[in-house]
Amino acid sequence: MNKSERLKQRHRAEKRFKFYGIASVTIAIIFVLILIQNIFSKGSSAFQKTVIKVDVFYDSELIELNNGATVKEIYDTDFYDLTIENLLKTYPSKNRDEEDELLKLFSSEAEYEIKNAFLNNNQLIDKTITLEITASDDIDQLHKGNYPRDLPEDRRSITDNQLFIYDYFVENEIINKNFNNYFFTNGDSRDPELAGIGGALVGSFYSIIICLLIAFPIAVLASIYLEEFAPKNKITDFIEININNLAAVPSIVYGLLALQVLLATLHLPRSTPLVAGITLALMTLPRIIIPCRASLKAVPPSIREGALAVGASKFQSVFHHVVPLALPGTLSGTIIGLAQALGETAPLILIGMVAFVVDIPSTPIDPSASLPVQVYLWSESAERGFVEKTSATIMILLSFLIMMNFIAVYLRQKFEKRWN
Amino acid sequence: MSEEHIVKSYEEELQYLNDSVIKMGSLTESQLYDSMDAVIKVDKDSIDKIIKNDEQINKFRSKIDTQIMTLLVKRAPMAIDLRSTIAALKISQDLERIGDLAKSNAKKVKPLPLDLPEELLGNLKRLGDLVVKQLTDVINSYINRDYDKAKEVWVKDEQVDDLTYLAMNSVIAFLSKDKKNLDFSTHLIFATKNLERAGDHITNIAESTCYLIKGEYLKGHRPKGKETVV
Amino acid sequence: MKKVKIRAKNLDVFYGDKQALFNVNLELNEKEVTALIGPSGCGKSTFIRCINRMNDVIDICKIEGSIEMDGFDINDKSIDVVELREKVGMVFQKPNPFPKSIYDNISYGPKIHGKGETKDELDEIVENSLKKAALWNEVKDRLNEPGTSLSGGQQQRLCIARAISVNPEVILMDEPCSALDPIATAKIEELIDELKTTYTIVIVTHSMAQAVRVSQKTGFFHLGKLIEVGKTEKIFKNPDNKMTQDYITGRFG
Numbered sequence: 001m002n003k004s005e006r007l008k009q010r011h012r013a014e015k016r017f018k019f020y021g022i023a024s025v026t027i028a029i030i031f032v033l034i035l036i037q038n039i040f041s042k043g044s045s046a047f048q049k050t051v052i053k054v055d056v057f058y059d060s061e062l063i064e065l066n067n068g069a070t071v072k073e074i075y076d077t078d079f080y081d082l083t084i085e086n087l088l089k090t091y092p093s094k095n096r097d098e099e100d101e102l103l104k105l106f107s108s109e110a111e112y113e114i115k116n117a118f119l120n121n122n123q124l125i126d127k128t129i130t131l132e133i134t135a136s137d138d139i140d141q142l143h144k145g146n147y148p149r150d151l152p153e154d155r156r157s158i159t160d161n162q163l164f165i166y167d168y169f170v171e172n173e174i175i176n177k178n179f180n181n182y183f184f185t186n187g188d189s190r191d192p193e194l195a196g197i198g199g200a201l202v203g204s205f206y207s208i209i210i211c212l213l214i215a216f217p218i219a220v221l222a223s224i225y226l227e228e229f230a231p232k233n234k235i236t237d238f239i240e241i242n243i244n245n246l247a248a249v250p251s252i253v254y255g256l257l258a259l260q261v262l263l264a265t266l267h268l269p270r271s272t273p274l275v276a277g278i279t280l281a282l283m284t285l286p287r288i289i290i291p292c293r294a295s296l297k298a299v300p301p302s303i304r305e306g307a308l309a310v311g312a313s314k315f316q317s318v319f320h321h322v323v324p325l326a327l328p329g330t331l332s333g334t335i336i337g338l339a340q341a342l343g344e345t346a347p348l349i350l351i352g353m354v355a356f357v358v359d360i361p362s363t364p365i366d367p368s369a370s371l372p373v374q375v376y377l378w379s380e381s382a383e384r385g386f387v388e389k390t391s392a393t394i395m396i397l398l399s400f401l402i403m404m405n406f407i408a409v410y411l412r413q414k415f416e417k418r419w420n
Numbered sequence: 421m422s423e424e425h426i427v428k429s430y431e432e433e434l435q436y437l438n439d440s441v442i443k444m445g446s447l448t449e450s451q452l453y454d455s456m457d458a459v460i461k462v463d464k465d466s467i468d469k470i471i472k473n474d475e476q477i478n479k480f481r482s483k484i485d486t487q488i489m490t491l492l493v494k495r496a497p498m499a500i501d502l503r504s505t506i507a508a509l510k511i512s513q514d515l516e517r518i519g520d521l522a523k524s525n526a527k528k529v530k531p532l533p534l535d536l537p538e539e540l541l542g543n544l545k546r547l548g549d550l551v552v553k554q555l556t557d558v559i560n561s562y563i564n565r566d567y568d569k570a571k572e573v574w575v576k577d578e579q580v581d582d583l584t585y586l587a588m589n590s591v592i593a594f595l596s597k598d599k600k601n602l603d604f605s606t607h608l609i610f611a612t613k614n615l616e617r618a619g620d621h622i623t624n625i626a627e628s629t630c631y632l633i634k635g636e637y638l639k640g641h642r643p644k645g646k647e648t649v650v
Numbered sequence: 651m652k653k654v655k656i657r658a659k660n661l662d663v664f665y666g667d668k669q670a671l672f673n674v675n676l677e678l679n680e681k682e683v684t685a686l687i688g689p690s691g692c693g694k695s696t697f698i699r700c701i702n703r704m705n706d707v708i709d710i711c712k713i714e715g716s717i718e719m720d721g722f723d724i725n726d727k728s729i730d731v732v733e734l735r736e737k738v739g740m741v742f743q744k745p746n747p748f749p750k751s752i753y754d755n756i757s758y759g760p761k762i763h764g765k766g767e768t769k770d771e772l773d774e775i776v777e778n779s780l781k782k783a784a785l786w787n788e789v790k791d792r793l794n795e796p797g798t799s800l801s802g803g804q805q806q807r808l809c810i811a812r813a814i815s816v817n818p819e820v821i822l823m824d825e826p827c828s829a830l831d832p833i834a835t836a837k838i839e840e841l842i843d844e845l846k847t848t849y850t851i852v853i854v855t856h857s858m859a860q861a862v863r864v865s866q867k868t869g870f871f872h873l874g875k876l877i878e879v880g881k882t883e884k885i886f887k888n889p890d891n892k893m894t895q896d897y898i899t900g901r902f903g
Contacts, residue, residue, distance in 0.1 A: 232709070302742065302746040303748065305704065305740075306746040306747075306748060306809070306812075307748070307758075308707065309704065309740040309813070310735070310739070310812060310816060311732050311735040311759060311816055321748060424901065425899065425900050425901050426900050426901065426902065427900060496858075497899070498886050498887075498899050499888060499889055499895045499898055499899055500888075500895060501899050502887065503888070635887065
């Protein structure tokens with residue numbers, strides 16, 4: 001009697017435990033889904049920009065250019081009057097104030113877009129083409145449905161007249177949404193509709209590359225030395241404990257370190273991917289050393305003995321046999337470490353990557369932004385247009401992280417299959 | 421260091437084999453004694469009993485063979501265990517032959533007359549007694565793993581040869597006295613020869629026992645006494 | 651009369667404070683198979699690992715006394731351990747082929763010792779080694795497959811081929827068949843029979859029957875001491891020492 005009761009109890013306990021497990025996983029998944037849904041719903045609109053169709057007539061009287069003009073000549077020419085003339089044509093304004101309001105519906109980039117069209121085709125003198133001019137930030141948000149139309153006029157930035165013009169554009173199908181190439185090609189900007197992560201992408205890319213180039217060789221060689229060659233004594237124990245501790249140090253400490261040593265003492269250029277890369281490398285070193293050492297430890301001693309028995313020197317047995325086997329674990333650890341470095345914000349803020357940098361850096365010693373810092377900066381801005389961009393940048397960042405983690409898992413599985 | 425095998429069943433199997441050899445030896449001893457007694461006393465009633473008992477000896481031989489096969493296949497015995505297994509094989513073979521010889525001698529009692537002369541039987545009796553004693557001694561030496569005793573038996577084979585010579589001469593002398601003695605004389609000649617052969621088998625047993633104990637073969641030729649004419 | 655290839659003189663081996671071998675004096679003859687038997691932990695593996703100085707990798711292992719090969723003390727400072735291991739090969743209890751191709755497994759040794767410079771030379775060495783190890787016919791069409799894809803018995807023969815590839819003089823085998831099935835074991839024993847005409851072989855084994863089958867000389871170790879050594883037939887038919895007899899007949903208490 002007792003025995004079967006106990007058996008039932010055990011089965012019940014198992015079922016309960018299974019339930020707890022599934023419940024926890026479900027809750028976690030629900031949270032993740034909520035997060036993703038939140039980000040996606042806010043951020044997906046950033047990949048589009050609102051444009052207004054304008055028939056542009058390249059009046060030879062307003063610009064002093066001929067067909068076949070050179071690039072330099074076009075650059076040097078002022079297109080302002082031509083731009084104003086063409087933009088005003090889109091709607092019949094009654095007075096000067098209304099004209100000003102109409103112009104404000106367009107982005108300040110309008111002049112450049114009209115000039116750029118001529119750069120692409122310099123036979124347009126006295127000809128008309130239809131261009132899609134980027135709308136201003138307010139119109140952009142209005143068209144995406146993020147704007148509070150219902151507020152009284154003195155509490156919003158768009159006037160009633162502008163709203164009227166907007167509705168007119170909508171009715172006549174002059175206004176549209178296109179793919180937002182500026183998001184990827186432009187650097188940061190005061191105008192939200194023009195702001196992009198181009199600069200931050202390149203900045204992050206340079207930073208991570210420098211981090212990899214510094215951290216990977218040092219970490220791997222240090223691991224190999226500590227694991228295979230160093231004598232096992234109190235000193236090496238001490239080193240091992242400290243490496244483990246360093247991996248747990250808050251990243252902002254590395255920022256302070258960089259501030260003092262790299263910027264104040266060594267006078268390296270502020271705000272650059274070079275400094276960011278070095279800082280991230282210092283932070284990532286222990287995060288590569290730990291999995292690398294674990295992989296080396298995991299190589300069975302029979303491999304080492306087999307190599308030694310055939311007459312290999314210690315160096316040969318380590319580098320010809322042990323290291324190749326430890327490589328998959330090391331690589332996946334490295335990729336995960338880099339993925340973490342990609343998302344680090346605190347140390348980069350300290351070394352000055354919060355500066356407002358418009359240009360896309362061409363070398364690692366040009367000042368730049370980086371993806372996580374860009375998210376931070378935009379999240380602090382007042383303009384409504386930056387909200388969607390913040391979320392979109394997070395989406396980009398997350399997809400990089402997920403991709404890197406997948407690569408790490410794939411590499412590990414592929415190499416482990418071969419070994420066994 | 422213990423004396424027993426770690427695997428008890430191994431120990432028991434070796435012990436059982438040893439006991440089987442000893443029992444077979446015992447049986448053979450009594451057979452030999454009984455058949456000698458029958459010859460000397462010309463006791464024709466005991467012939468059937470002796471012939472029947474020989475079956476038992478043969479059964480023992482088969483049983484021991486089977487035990488040895490099993491031991492070899494199961495245990496792959498080494499050193500002293502190997503030697504004692506092989507010794508058991510050889511000794512049981514020799515004991516069976518001795519049993520056969522005893523039976524053969526018993527059969528020879530039938531045609532014998534009841535009035536054989538004393539001096540004829542006397543030499544035969546002395547030979548028979550010695551051979552029986554040799555068998556008893558060699559079996560004891562096997563039981564007690566007594567090297568010296570076994571060697572003694574081996575050396576004493578010379579005496580067996582000598583007594584055979586004497587017994588044989590008596591029979592031949594008896595034969596030549598009266599032609600009508602020819603018939604049973606031949607039986608007596610064979611009976612004498614059988615005893616000599618039994619003695620050789622006993623010597624074999626002594627050699628096997630010595631090899632079992634020391635792991636070396638006895639050196640030198642077997643001591644040989646006078647050669648008989650036949 | 652066989653020449654002595656390896657001579658251990660008054661050999662003591664310590665792991666830190668613990669002594670593992672006590673005053674071992676043992677001669678191993680050239681082109682002969684010597685078996686080392688004894689209960690677990692008696693020092694046979696320790697002894698065999700002294701011969702190719704594999705114990706060097708254990709920091710706390712100290713050696714006193716000497717081991718000579720062809721008259722030279724192998725622990726002398728002037729001896730390069732890498733060169734020694736070219737002359738003294740080892741096969742381990744659990745087959746441990748490199749996780750590389752079959753070809754690379756065999757060619758690695760010769761390459762690092764500078765024995766095969768052109769591809770043709772290496773091809774020849776690989777083929778010869780595999781043939782001597784009775785494995786060539788089974789793998790000649792798949793030399794590029796990983797060594798780990800072979801069966802247990804084949805892997806062990808691969809390890810033997812690997813040991814042979816550097817053309818050693820001595821081959822040490824530490825319980826080479828203990829992880830193999832009877833047929834694989836028989837193949838390895840057959841191989842040992844052939845190899846002994848060329849190499850000096852020392853084999854540690856737990857199988858008494860195997861020691862009898864493959865060796866000409868046997869040494870019995872117990873608790874770090876060499877109790878008895880002699881011709882294999884004598885040891886197993888009629889050993890001098892009672893301890894030896896008790897061990898081989900299974901009478902140890």
